[in-house]
Structures are given as structure tokens and as C-alpha cells.
Amino acid sequence: MEFSAVNTIWVLLGAALxxxxxxxxxxxxxxxxxxxxxxxxxxxxxxxxxxGTPLFWLTGFGIMFGGAGAFIGGFDPLVRGDYSGIxxxxxxxxxxxxxxxxxxxTAATIVSGAMAERTKFISYCIYSAVISAVVYPVxxxxxxxxxxxxxxxxxxxxxxxxxxxxxxVAALIxxxxxxxxxxxxxxxxxxxxxxxxSLTLGALGVFILWFCxxxxxxxxxxxxxxxxxxxxxxxxxxxxxxxxxxxxxATMVITWLRYGKPDIxxxxxxxxxxxxxxxxxxxxxxxxxxxxxxLIAAFVVVFGIEFIxxxxxxxxxxxxxxxxxxxxxxxxxxxxxxxxxxxxxxxGGFSFLGIQLLGVVCVILWVSVTMIITFxxxxxxxxxRASEEEETKGLDVTEHNLASSYADFMPMVFMGKAKxxxxxxxxxxxxxxxVEHYPSAKPVSANVKLSKVVMIFNQAxxxxxxxxxxxxxxxxxxxxxxxxxxxxxxxxxxxxxIKVEEAALLPKMKLEVVVSKVPVEDxxxxxxxxxxxxxxxxxxxxxxxxxxxxxxxxxxxGYDALQGE
Numbered sequence: 320m321e322f323s324a325v326n327t328i329w330v331l332l333g334a335a336l337x338x339x340x341x342x343x344x345x346x347x348x349x350x351x352x353x354x355x356x357x358x359x360x361x362x363x364x365x366x367x368x369x370x371g372t373p374l375f376w377l378t379g380f381g382i383m384f385g386g387a388g389a390f391i392g393g394f395d396p397l398v399r400g401d402y403s404g405i406x407x408x409x410x411x412x413x414x415x416x417x418x419x420x421x422x423x424x425t426a427a428t429i430v431s432g433a434m435a436e437r438t439k440f441i442s443y444c445i446y447s448a449v450i451s452a453v454v455y456p457v458x459x460x461x462x463x464x465x466x467x468x469x470x471x472x473x474x475x476x477x478x479x480x481x482x483x484x485x486x487x488v489a490a491l492i493x494x495x496x497x498x499x500x501x502x503x504x505x506x507x508x509x510x511x512x513x514x515x516x517s518l519t520l521g522a523l524g525v526f527i528l529w530f531c532x533x534x535x536x537x538x539x540x541x542x543x544x545x546x547x548x549x550x551x552x553x554x555x556x557x558x559x560x561x562x563x564x565x566x567x568x569a570t571m572v573i574t575w576l577r578y579g580k581p582d583i584x585x586x587x588x589x590x591x592x593x594x595x596x597x598x599x600x601x602x603x604x605x606x607x608x609x610x611x612x613x614l615i616a617a618f619v620v621v622f623g624i625e626f627i628x629x630x631x632x633x634x635x636x637x638x639x640x641x642x643x644x645x646x647x648x649x650x651x652x653x654x655x656x657x658x659x660x661x662x663x664x665x666x667g668g669f670s671f672l673g674i675q676l677l678g679v680v681c682v683i684l685w686v687s688v689t690m691i692i693t694f695x696x697x698x699x700x701x702x703x704r705a706s707e708e709e710e711t712k713g714l715d716v717t718e719h720n721l722a723s724s725y726a727d728f729m730p731m732v733f734m735g736k737a738k739x740x741x742x743x744x745x746x747x748x749x750x751x752x753x754v755e756h757y758p759s760a761k762p763v764s765a766n767v768k769l770s771k772v773v774m775i776f777n778q779a780x781x782x783x784x785x786x787x788x789x790x791x792x793x794x795x796x797x798x799x800x801x802x803x804x805x806x807x808x809x810x811x812x813x814x815x816x817i818k819v820e821e822a823a824l825l826p827k828m829k830l831e832v833v834v835s836k837v838p839v840e841d842x843x844x845x846x847x848x849x850x851x852x853x854x855x856x857x858x859x860x861x862x863x864x865x866x867x868x869x870x871x872x873x874x875x876x877g878y879d880a881l882q883g884e
Contacts, residue, residue: 321852323409326542330414337421341368341428345582345627346524347591348432351515351584351637353714356436357724359834363443368421374407380416382456389467391699392460405872407541408511409582418541422482427534429486432637433494437710440718442697446493454689454838455485458682463558472671472676474658477539479599479650480682485829487644488683490635491627492690492859497704499634501711510628512814513636524585532559536601544863546563553723555601558609559594562601565613573621585621588638592620600654608664612650619649638815648679652687659791682786693855767878769865770839774830775803776858781828787849792837793880799829805856833865835878 347363349357371379381395384405406415427450434443461468462481475481492853504510511569515521542548570589574582596616604612608618623641627633632639655672656663664671677743697703704710709717715724776784781798788796804825834842843860850858870880 321409322411323542323544323659325544326407327411327414328411328539329540329543331416333534333541334414334418334421336363336534336538336635338368340421340425340535341365343524343527343531344425344431345798346520346527347587348435348524348637349538350517350519350521350524350707353513353713354516354723354725355715357516358713358721359440359714360431360435360721361439362719363431363447363725364428365681366444367431367447367451371424371645372420372429374448374452375420375456376416376473378452379423379456380419381451383419383459388460388464389470390461392464392466393456400769409544410541418538422478422535423451423459425478426482426489427451427641429483429643430490430493431491432640433635434497436638436714437705438707439546439702440705440714442701444746445487445697446693449486449689449693450489453491454686454693455482458485458685460676461682465603468674468681471674471675471677474603474654474781475599475678476602476652477536478780479595479597479600479647479654480679481788482647482678483598483643484647484651484682484850485686486677487640487642487647488686489690490639491633491644492687493694494633494635495631495641496694496698499632500636501707503527503634504632510632511818512817513637513865514653515584519874521584521587525590528713530591530596532540532563532598536598540602541748552601557606561606561723562597562613562616563590563593565610566590566596566617568762569617570621573617573867577621582815585638586595587622588620588642589617589641592616592646595643596650596653598647599651600658603658603662604652605659605661608659611876612653612657616646616649619645619672628817631863635656644694648683650673653681674691676874692705725785767835769833769835769877769881771831771833771863771865772839772842772846773856773861773863774846775801775827775861776824776830777856778828780850780858781830784830784846784849787845788832791841791845793832793833793834793842797831799831800821801827801829803827805859806837822828825856832882833868835881 341364345361349360352360363613370601374399377396378394380398382392383390383401384402385395385400386393398412402412402415406412427447430446430450431443434753437476459481460466462473462475463469467833499512502511503513520687533556537552537555540548540552540555543552563701567590570592571581571586574580574585590770593613593616596619599603601609618637620641624638625634627635628638652675654662655675657665657702658667658671661667661671663669694703705714705717715721724871774784778800785796785798802825832842846860867876868880869876873880877884
């Protein structure tokens with residue numbers, strides 16, 4: 320067999336891009352869940368690939384491509400057989416092996432988000448091994464390995480069903496067997512919103528996935544050595560991008576109309592929904608067909624996620640079931656509708672669409688049965704779900720002995736012994752003058768009343784308030800960024816289509832001053848003028864009596880302690 324450098328490079332480029340999708344999934348899932356589980360999410364995505372790679376090499380690739388059987392390929396440990404009959408033209412076996420490996424890892428990692436925040440890590444690792452070694456390769460053989468669906472004419476170019484729906488159905492079964500997170504549903508079954516900790520990370524993950532999808536779909540041509548292959552790759556890039564963009568815009572409009580404001584997290588899901596849906600038929604549809612597939616995917620993902628959450632009572636923190644399961648199935652079926660060659664709208668009749676439907680149903684049944692067995696065996700042996708205490712504390716600390724994935728953002732206390740001669744961390748080097756004797760506290764110089772004024776207000780008014788108090792003569796201030804709400808319980812918020820019933824904690828500023836010389840009434844009046852807008856949420860001012868103030872460095876007390884140098 321003669322090898323083609325351009326075809327091999329194209330396949331290896333696709334493998335690299337699809338591998339990088341692991342980072343995209345990790346960011347989406349981490350951002351859409353709580354910070355106390357961020358490390359656990361990263362670890363699961365990492366291990367999906369690390370566990371799946373050797374197992375796909377040991378058994379998966381052979382099951383998928385190692386024979387011409389209708390239902391299973393063969394058993395070829397370590398991939399030592401002759402695969403010349405299935406290799407793309409000019410592509411060596413190692414290149415094709417790694418290309419297929421990264422697709423397998425993608426199917427496995429989809430489940431991580433749906434089972435997030437309450438799954439035992441060891442059980443998840445075992446699930447990952449099962450889907451990579453057996454479940455995905457068998458249905459993959461039916462579709463891509465010359466199995467019975469391929470012989471019937473079933474078309475799934477890059478994996479709407481083979482990869483995404485496989486992972487989405489596994490996510491559905493896993494989340495159902497596992498049960499919802501603590502506090503997700505009220506006693507009467509009404510869903511509560513559990514907000515993710517970083518939409519920024521979620522958005523980064525979506526951008527990474529969108530970028531990598533050009534390799535997922537485009538490089539699945541596995542050839543670039545002819546005019547036809549080059550044209551096909553260009554068309555695939557166009558249809559992939561158009562479906563994703565259409566689904567994103569449509570999801571934004573749908574949520575805007577349903578929730579009163581465009582929902583950010585759902586719109587991010589909309590981008591992925593369009594990408595998943597177009598994957599099956601990206602090579603067979605025109606740009607117009609891609610537009611309608613993306614448009615339909617937007618409705619599927621919004622109402623699908625709401626259906627799973629509100630009707631089925633299945634807790635899917637990231638929307639994996641709706642995005643990958645439902646939109647994977649929808650995209651596969653829509654290929655039978657919009658395919659230029661044989662699609663329903665192009666006069667192809669219902670035959671092609673019927674084959675697509677048959678394939679979708681059979682893969683759902685295969686994955687459902689195997690995953691029901693897998694998750695229930697885990698549940699009744701080593702256990703599938705973390706304990707209530709572990710879930711409450713967070714899986715980072717209980718499963719991985721990690722205090723926080725964001726340690727540098729937490730107050731750090733130095734517990735060691737400072738080096739001799741080192742300056743105090745809180746004092747600049749220039750002012751670090753040795754003190755021979757500890758100063759005794761000095762008596763209060765005068766019987767002057769001390770008052771502490773605490774103000775909670777909107778962040779936007781901070782500069783105006785600070786300047787006004789400085790002009791008044793108030794010099795010492797302590798400022799803190801806080802979260803809170805007043806009697807109005809914050810604004811009415813929605814998260815992924817669910818009304819946030821709890822008090823919405825809004826970002827506020829907290830400013831504290833202790834005054835003696837400046838009259839308290841003047842401080843209050845000045846603050847009110849600086850903070851007033853006439854709207855709910857302008858803030859509140861609290862006044863306290865202060866018994867005493869002691870300046871640490873000099874020992875001065877009371878009025879004297881508040882004065883400058």
C-alpha cells in the first residue's frame with residue numbers, strides 16, 4: 320500500500336483537534352457545575368482519555384474494525400491484524416488508529432457532565448472502561464465498521480449517532496440510575512436551579528469545541544488528495560459552522576422570548592446542539608439544509624433540556640442529554656430529510672429516512688441495555704453515588720484530597736517560621752524598622768464618642784461615595800466586595816429555564832468607617848446623596864456605637880487612634 324502524505328497529515332490533524340475537544344468538554348462541565356467539584360470534573364475528563372486509549376487499543380478497535388461480521392468486528396488485541404480493507408486510501412494503520420481512538424474518548428467523556436457532582440470516582444472510571452472497550456465499539460462497528468446498519472445504507476458521517484447519541488444515551492441512563500443532586504428538587508418535584516460557578520469557563524469550552532469540530536467533521540473526509548475531497552472538506556466546514564451559528568442565534572431568541580432575557584448557559588448549549596446535529600449529514604446537506612438543521616436543533620435543545628429536567632426529573636447539570644442525546648438523534652434523522660442525494664425534501668421518499676430512524680432506535684436500545692446493566696452492577700456492588708456528606712463537602716476534597724481548585728483565590732495563612740531578618744509581609748521594606756520595646760497602651764486622651772458606619776451599596780456608586788467621604792474629611796475606610804440581598808430578595812433570575820426561587824445574592828460593596836471628629840449625621844447624609852438613584856437596591860446604612868479603638872503600632876486609643884501621623 321502506498322501512503323499519501325497529504326491524506327495522512329489531514330487525518331493526524333483531525334486526531335489532534337478531536338483530542339483537544341477533551342479540554343473543551345472539561346471547561347464546559349467545570350463551568351456549569353460548582354467550584355467544589357471542579358477538580359473532580361477535570362480528573363474525570365482526563366481519565367476518560369487515559370483509560371479509553373489503551374482499552375480501545377486492546378479490544379475496541381478490533382471489535383469495531385477487525386472483521387466483516389454483521390454485529391461485531393472481531394477480537395484483535397493490540398491491533399496486529401490486517402486492516403487494509405478498511406483503511407482510507409493512503410493512510411497508514413497507526414494514523415487511523417489514533418484518529419478512531421479520539422472519537423471513542425469523546426463518546427465516553429460526554430457522560431461526565433450529566434453525572435457530575437455526585438458520582439464516586441472509582442465507579443466512573445469503571446464505566447469509562449466499559450464504554451470504551453465494548454459498548455461504543457460494537458455500535459460503532461454497525462455504523463462505520465461494515466456492520467449491518469452500514470450495509471443497509473445508514474449514514475452518519477462523523478458521529479451524531481455513533482459518538483454523540485451513544486454518549487448522550489449513556490448519560491441519560493447514568494443520571495437516572497444515579498439520582499439527582501441534593502437540593503435539586505423540592506418535595507413536590509419542582510426543580511431548583513443549582514448555578515454553575517463560571518460561565519466564563521463554560522464559554523471557553525464551547526469556543527474550544529466549536530473550533531475542534533472543524534477537525535471532527537472536516538477531517539472525517541480522511542482525504543485531501545483530490546479535487547472532490549478538497550471541495551467536500553470545504554463544504555463540510557461551511558455546513559458545520561452555519562448549523563452551529565444558526566442554532567446559537569435561534570436558542571438565544573427562544574430563551575429571550577420564554578424567559579424574558581437571553582439565557583447565556585442555554586445559548587452556549589445551543590451552539591453545541593447545532594454542532595452535534597449537523598455532524599451526521601454535514602457531507603450530504605447544502606448550506607440551506609444546514610441552516611434548517613441548526614434551527615431545528617435549537618428547539619430540540621431548549622425544550623429537550625426542559626423536558627428532561629422538569630418532566631422526567633433527571634438531573635443533568637450541563638445539558639448533555641439534550642445536547643448530545645436528543646440533538647444527535649435529531650441530526651441523524653434530519654439527514655434523511657435534508658440530504659441532497661436521497662433526502663425527503665429532495666424527492667428521495669421515506670426509505671432513507673426510515674433507515675436513519677431504524678439505526679437511531681437500535682443504537683439507543685443497545686446503549687440503554689448495556690448501560691443499565693453497567694450502572695446497576697456498580698450501584699449494587701462498589702456503589703455508584705457518593706455519600707451525602709461527600710456530596711455536600713464537594714468531591715474535590717472527599718475524592719481527591721484537594722482543598723480547593725482555586726487555592727490562590729482563598730486567604731492564605733503562612734504557617735511556617737519566617738527566615739531570620741525577613742521583613743513582615745504586611746510592612747514595606749523601607750518601613751520595617753526594628754522595635755526595641757513593645758509599646759504600652761496609652762490612656763484615652765478624651766471622652767469622645769466613637770461611631771462605626773457600615774454601608775452596603777451598588778458597586779457602580781463606589782467611586783462617587785469614596786470621593787464624597789474623602790471631601791468630608793473621612794480618611795480611614797475598609798472596603799469589601801460582598802454578596803447579598805434586601806427585602807426584595809434580589810431580582811427574579813432564571814438559570815437554564817428554571818426560575819431561581821431562592822434569594823438572589825447580588826454583588827455589592829461594603830464600606831466601613833469609624834468616625835469621631837466628623838459628625839455621624841454628616842457622614843450619613845453625604846453617603847445618601849452619593850448612593851441615591853431612587854431604585855430598589857440603592858443599599859442601606861448601619862450605625863453602631865464603638866467602645867474603643869486601639870492603634871497597634873503606637874498603643875494610642877480612642878480619638879487619638881483615629882488621627883493621622
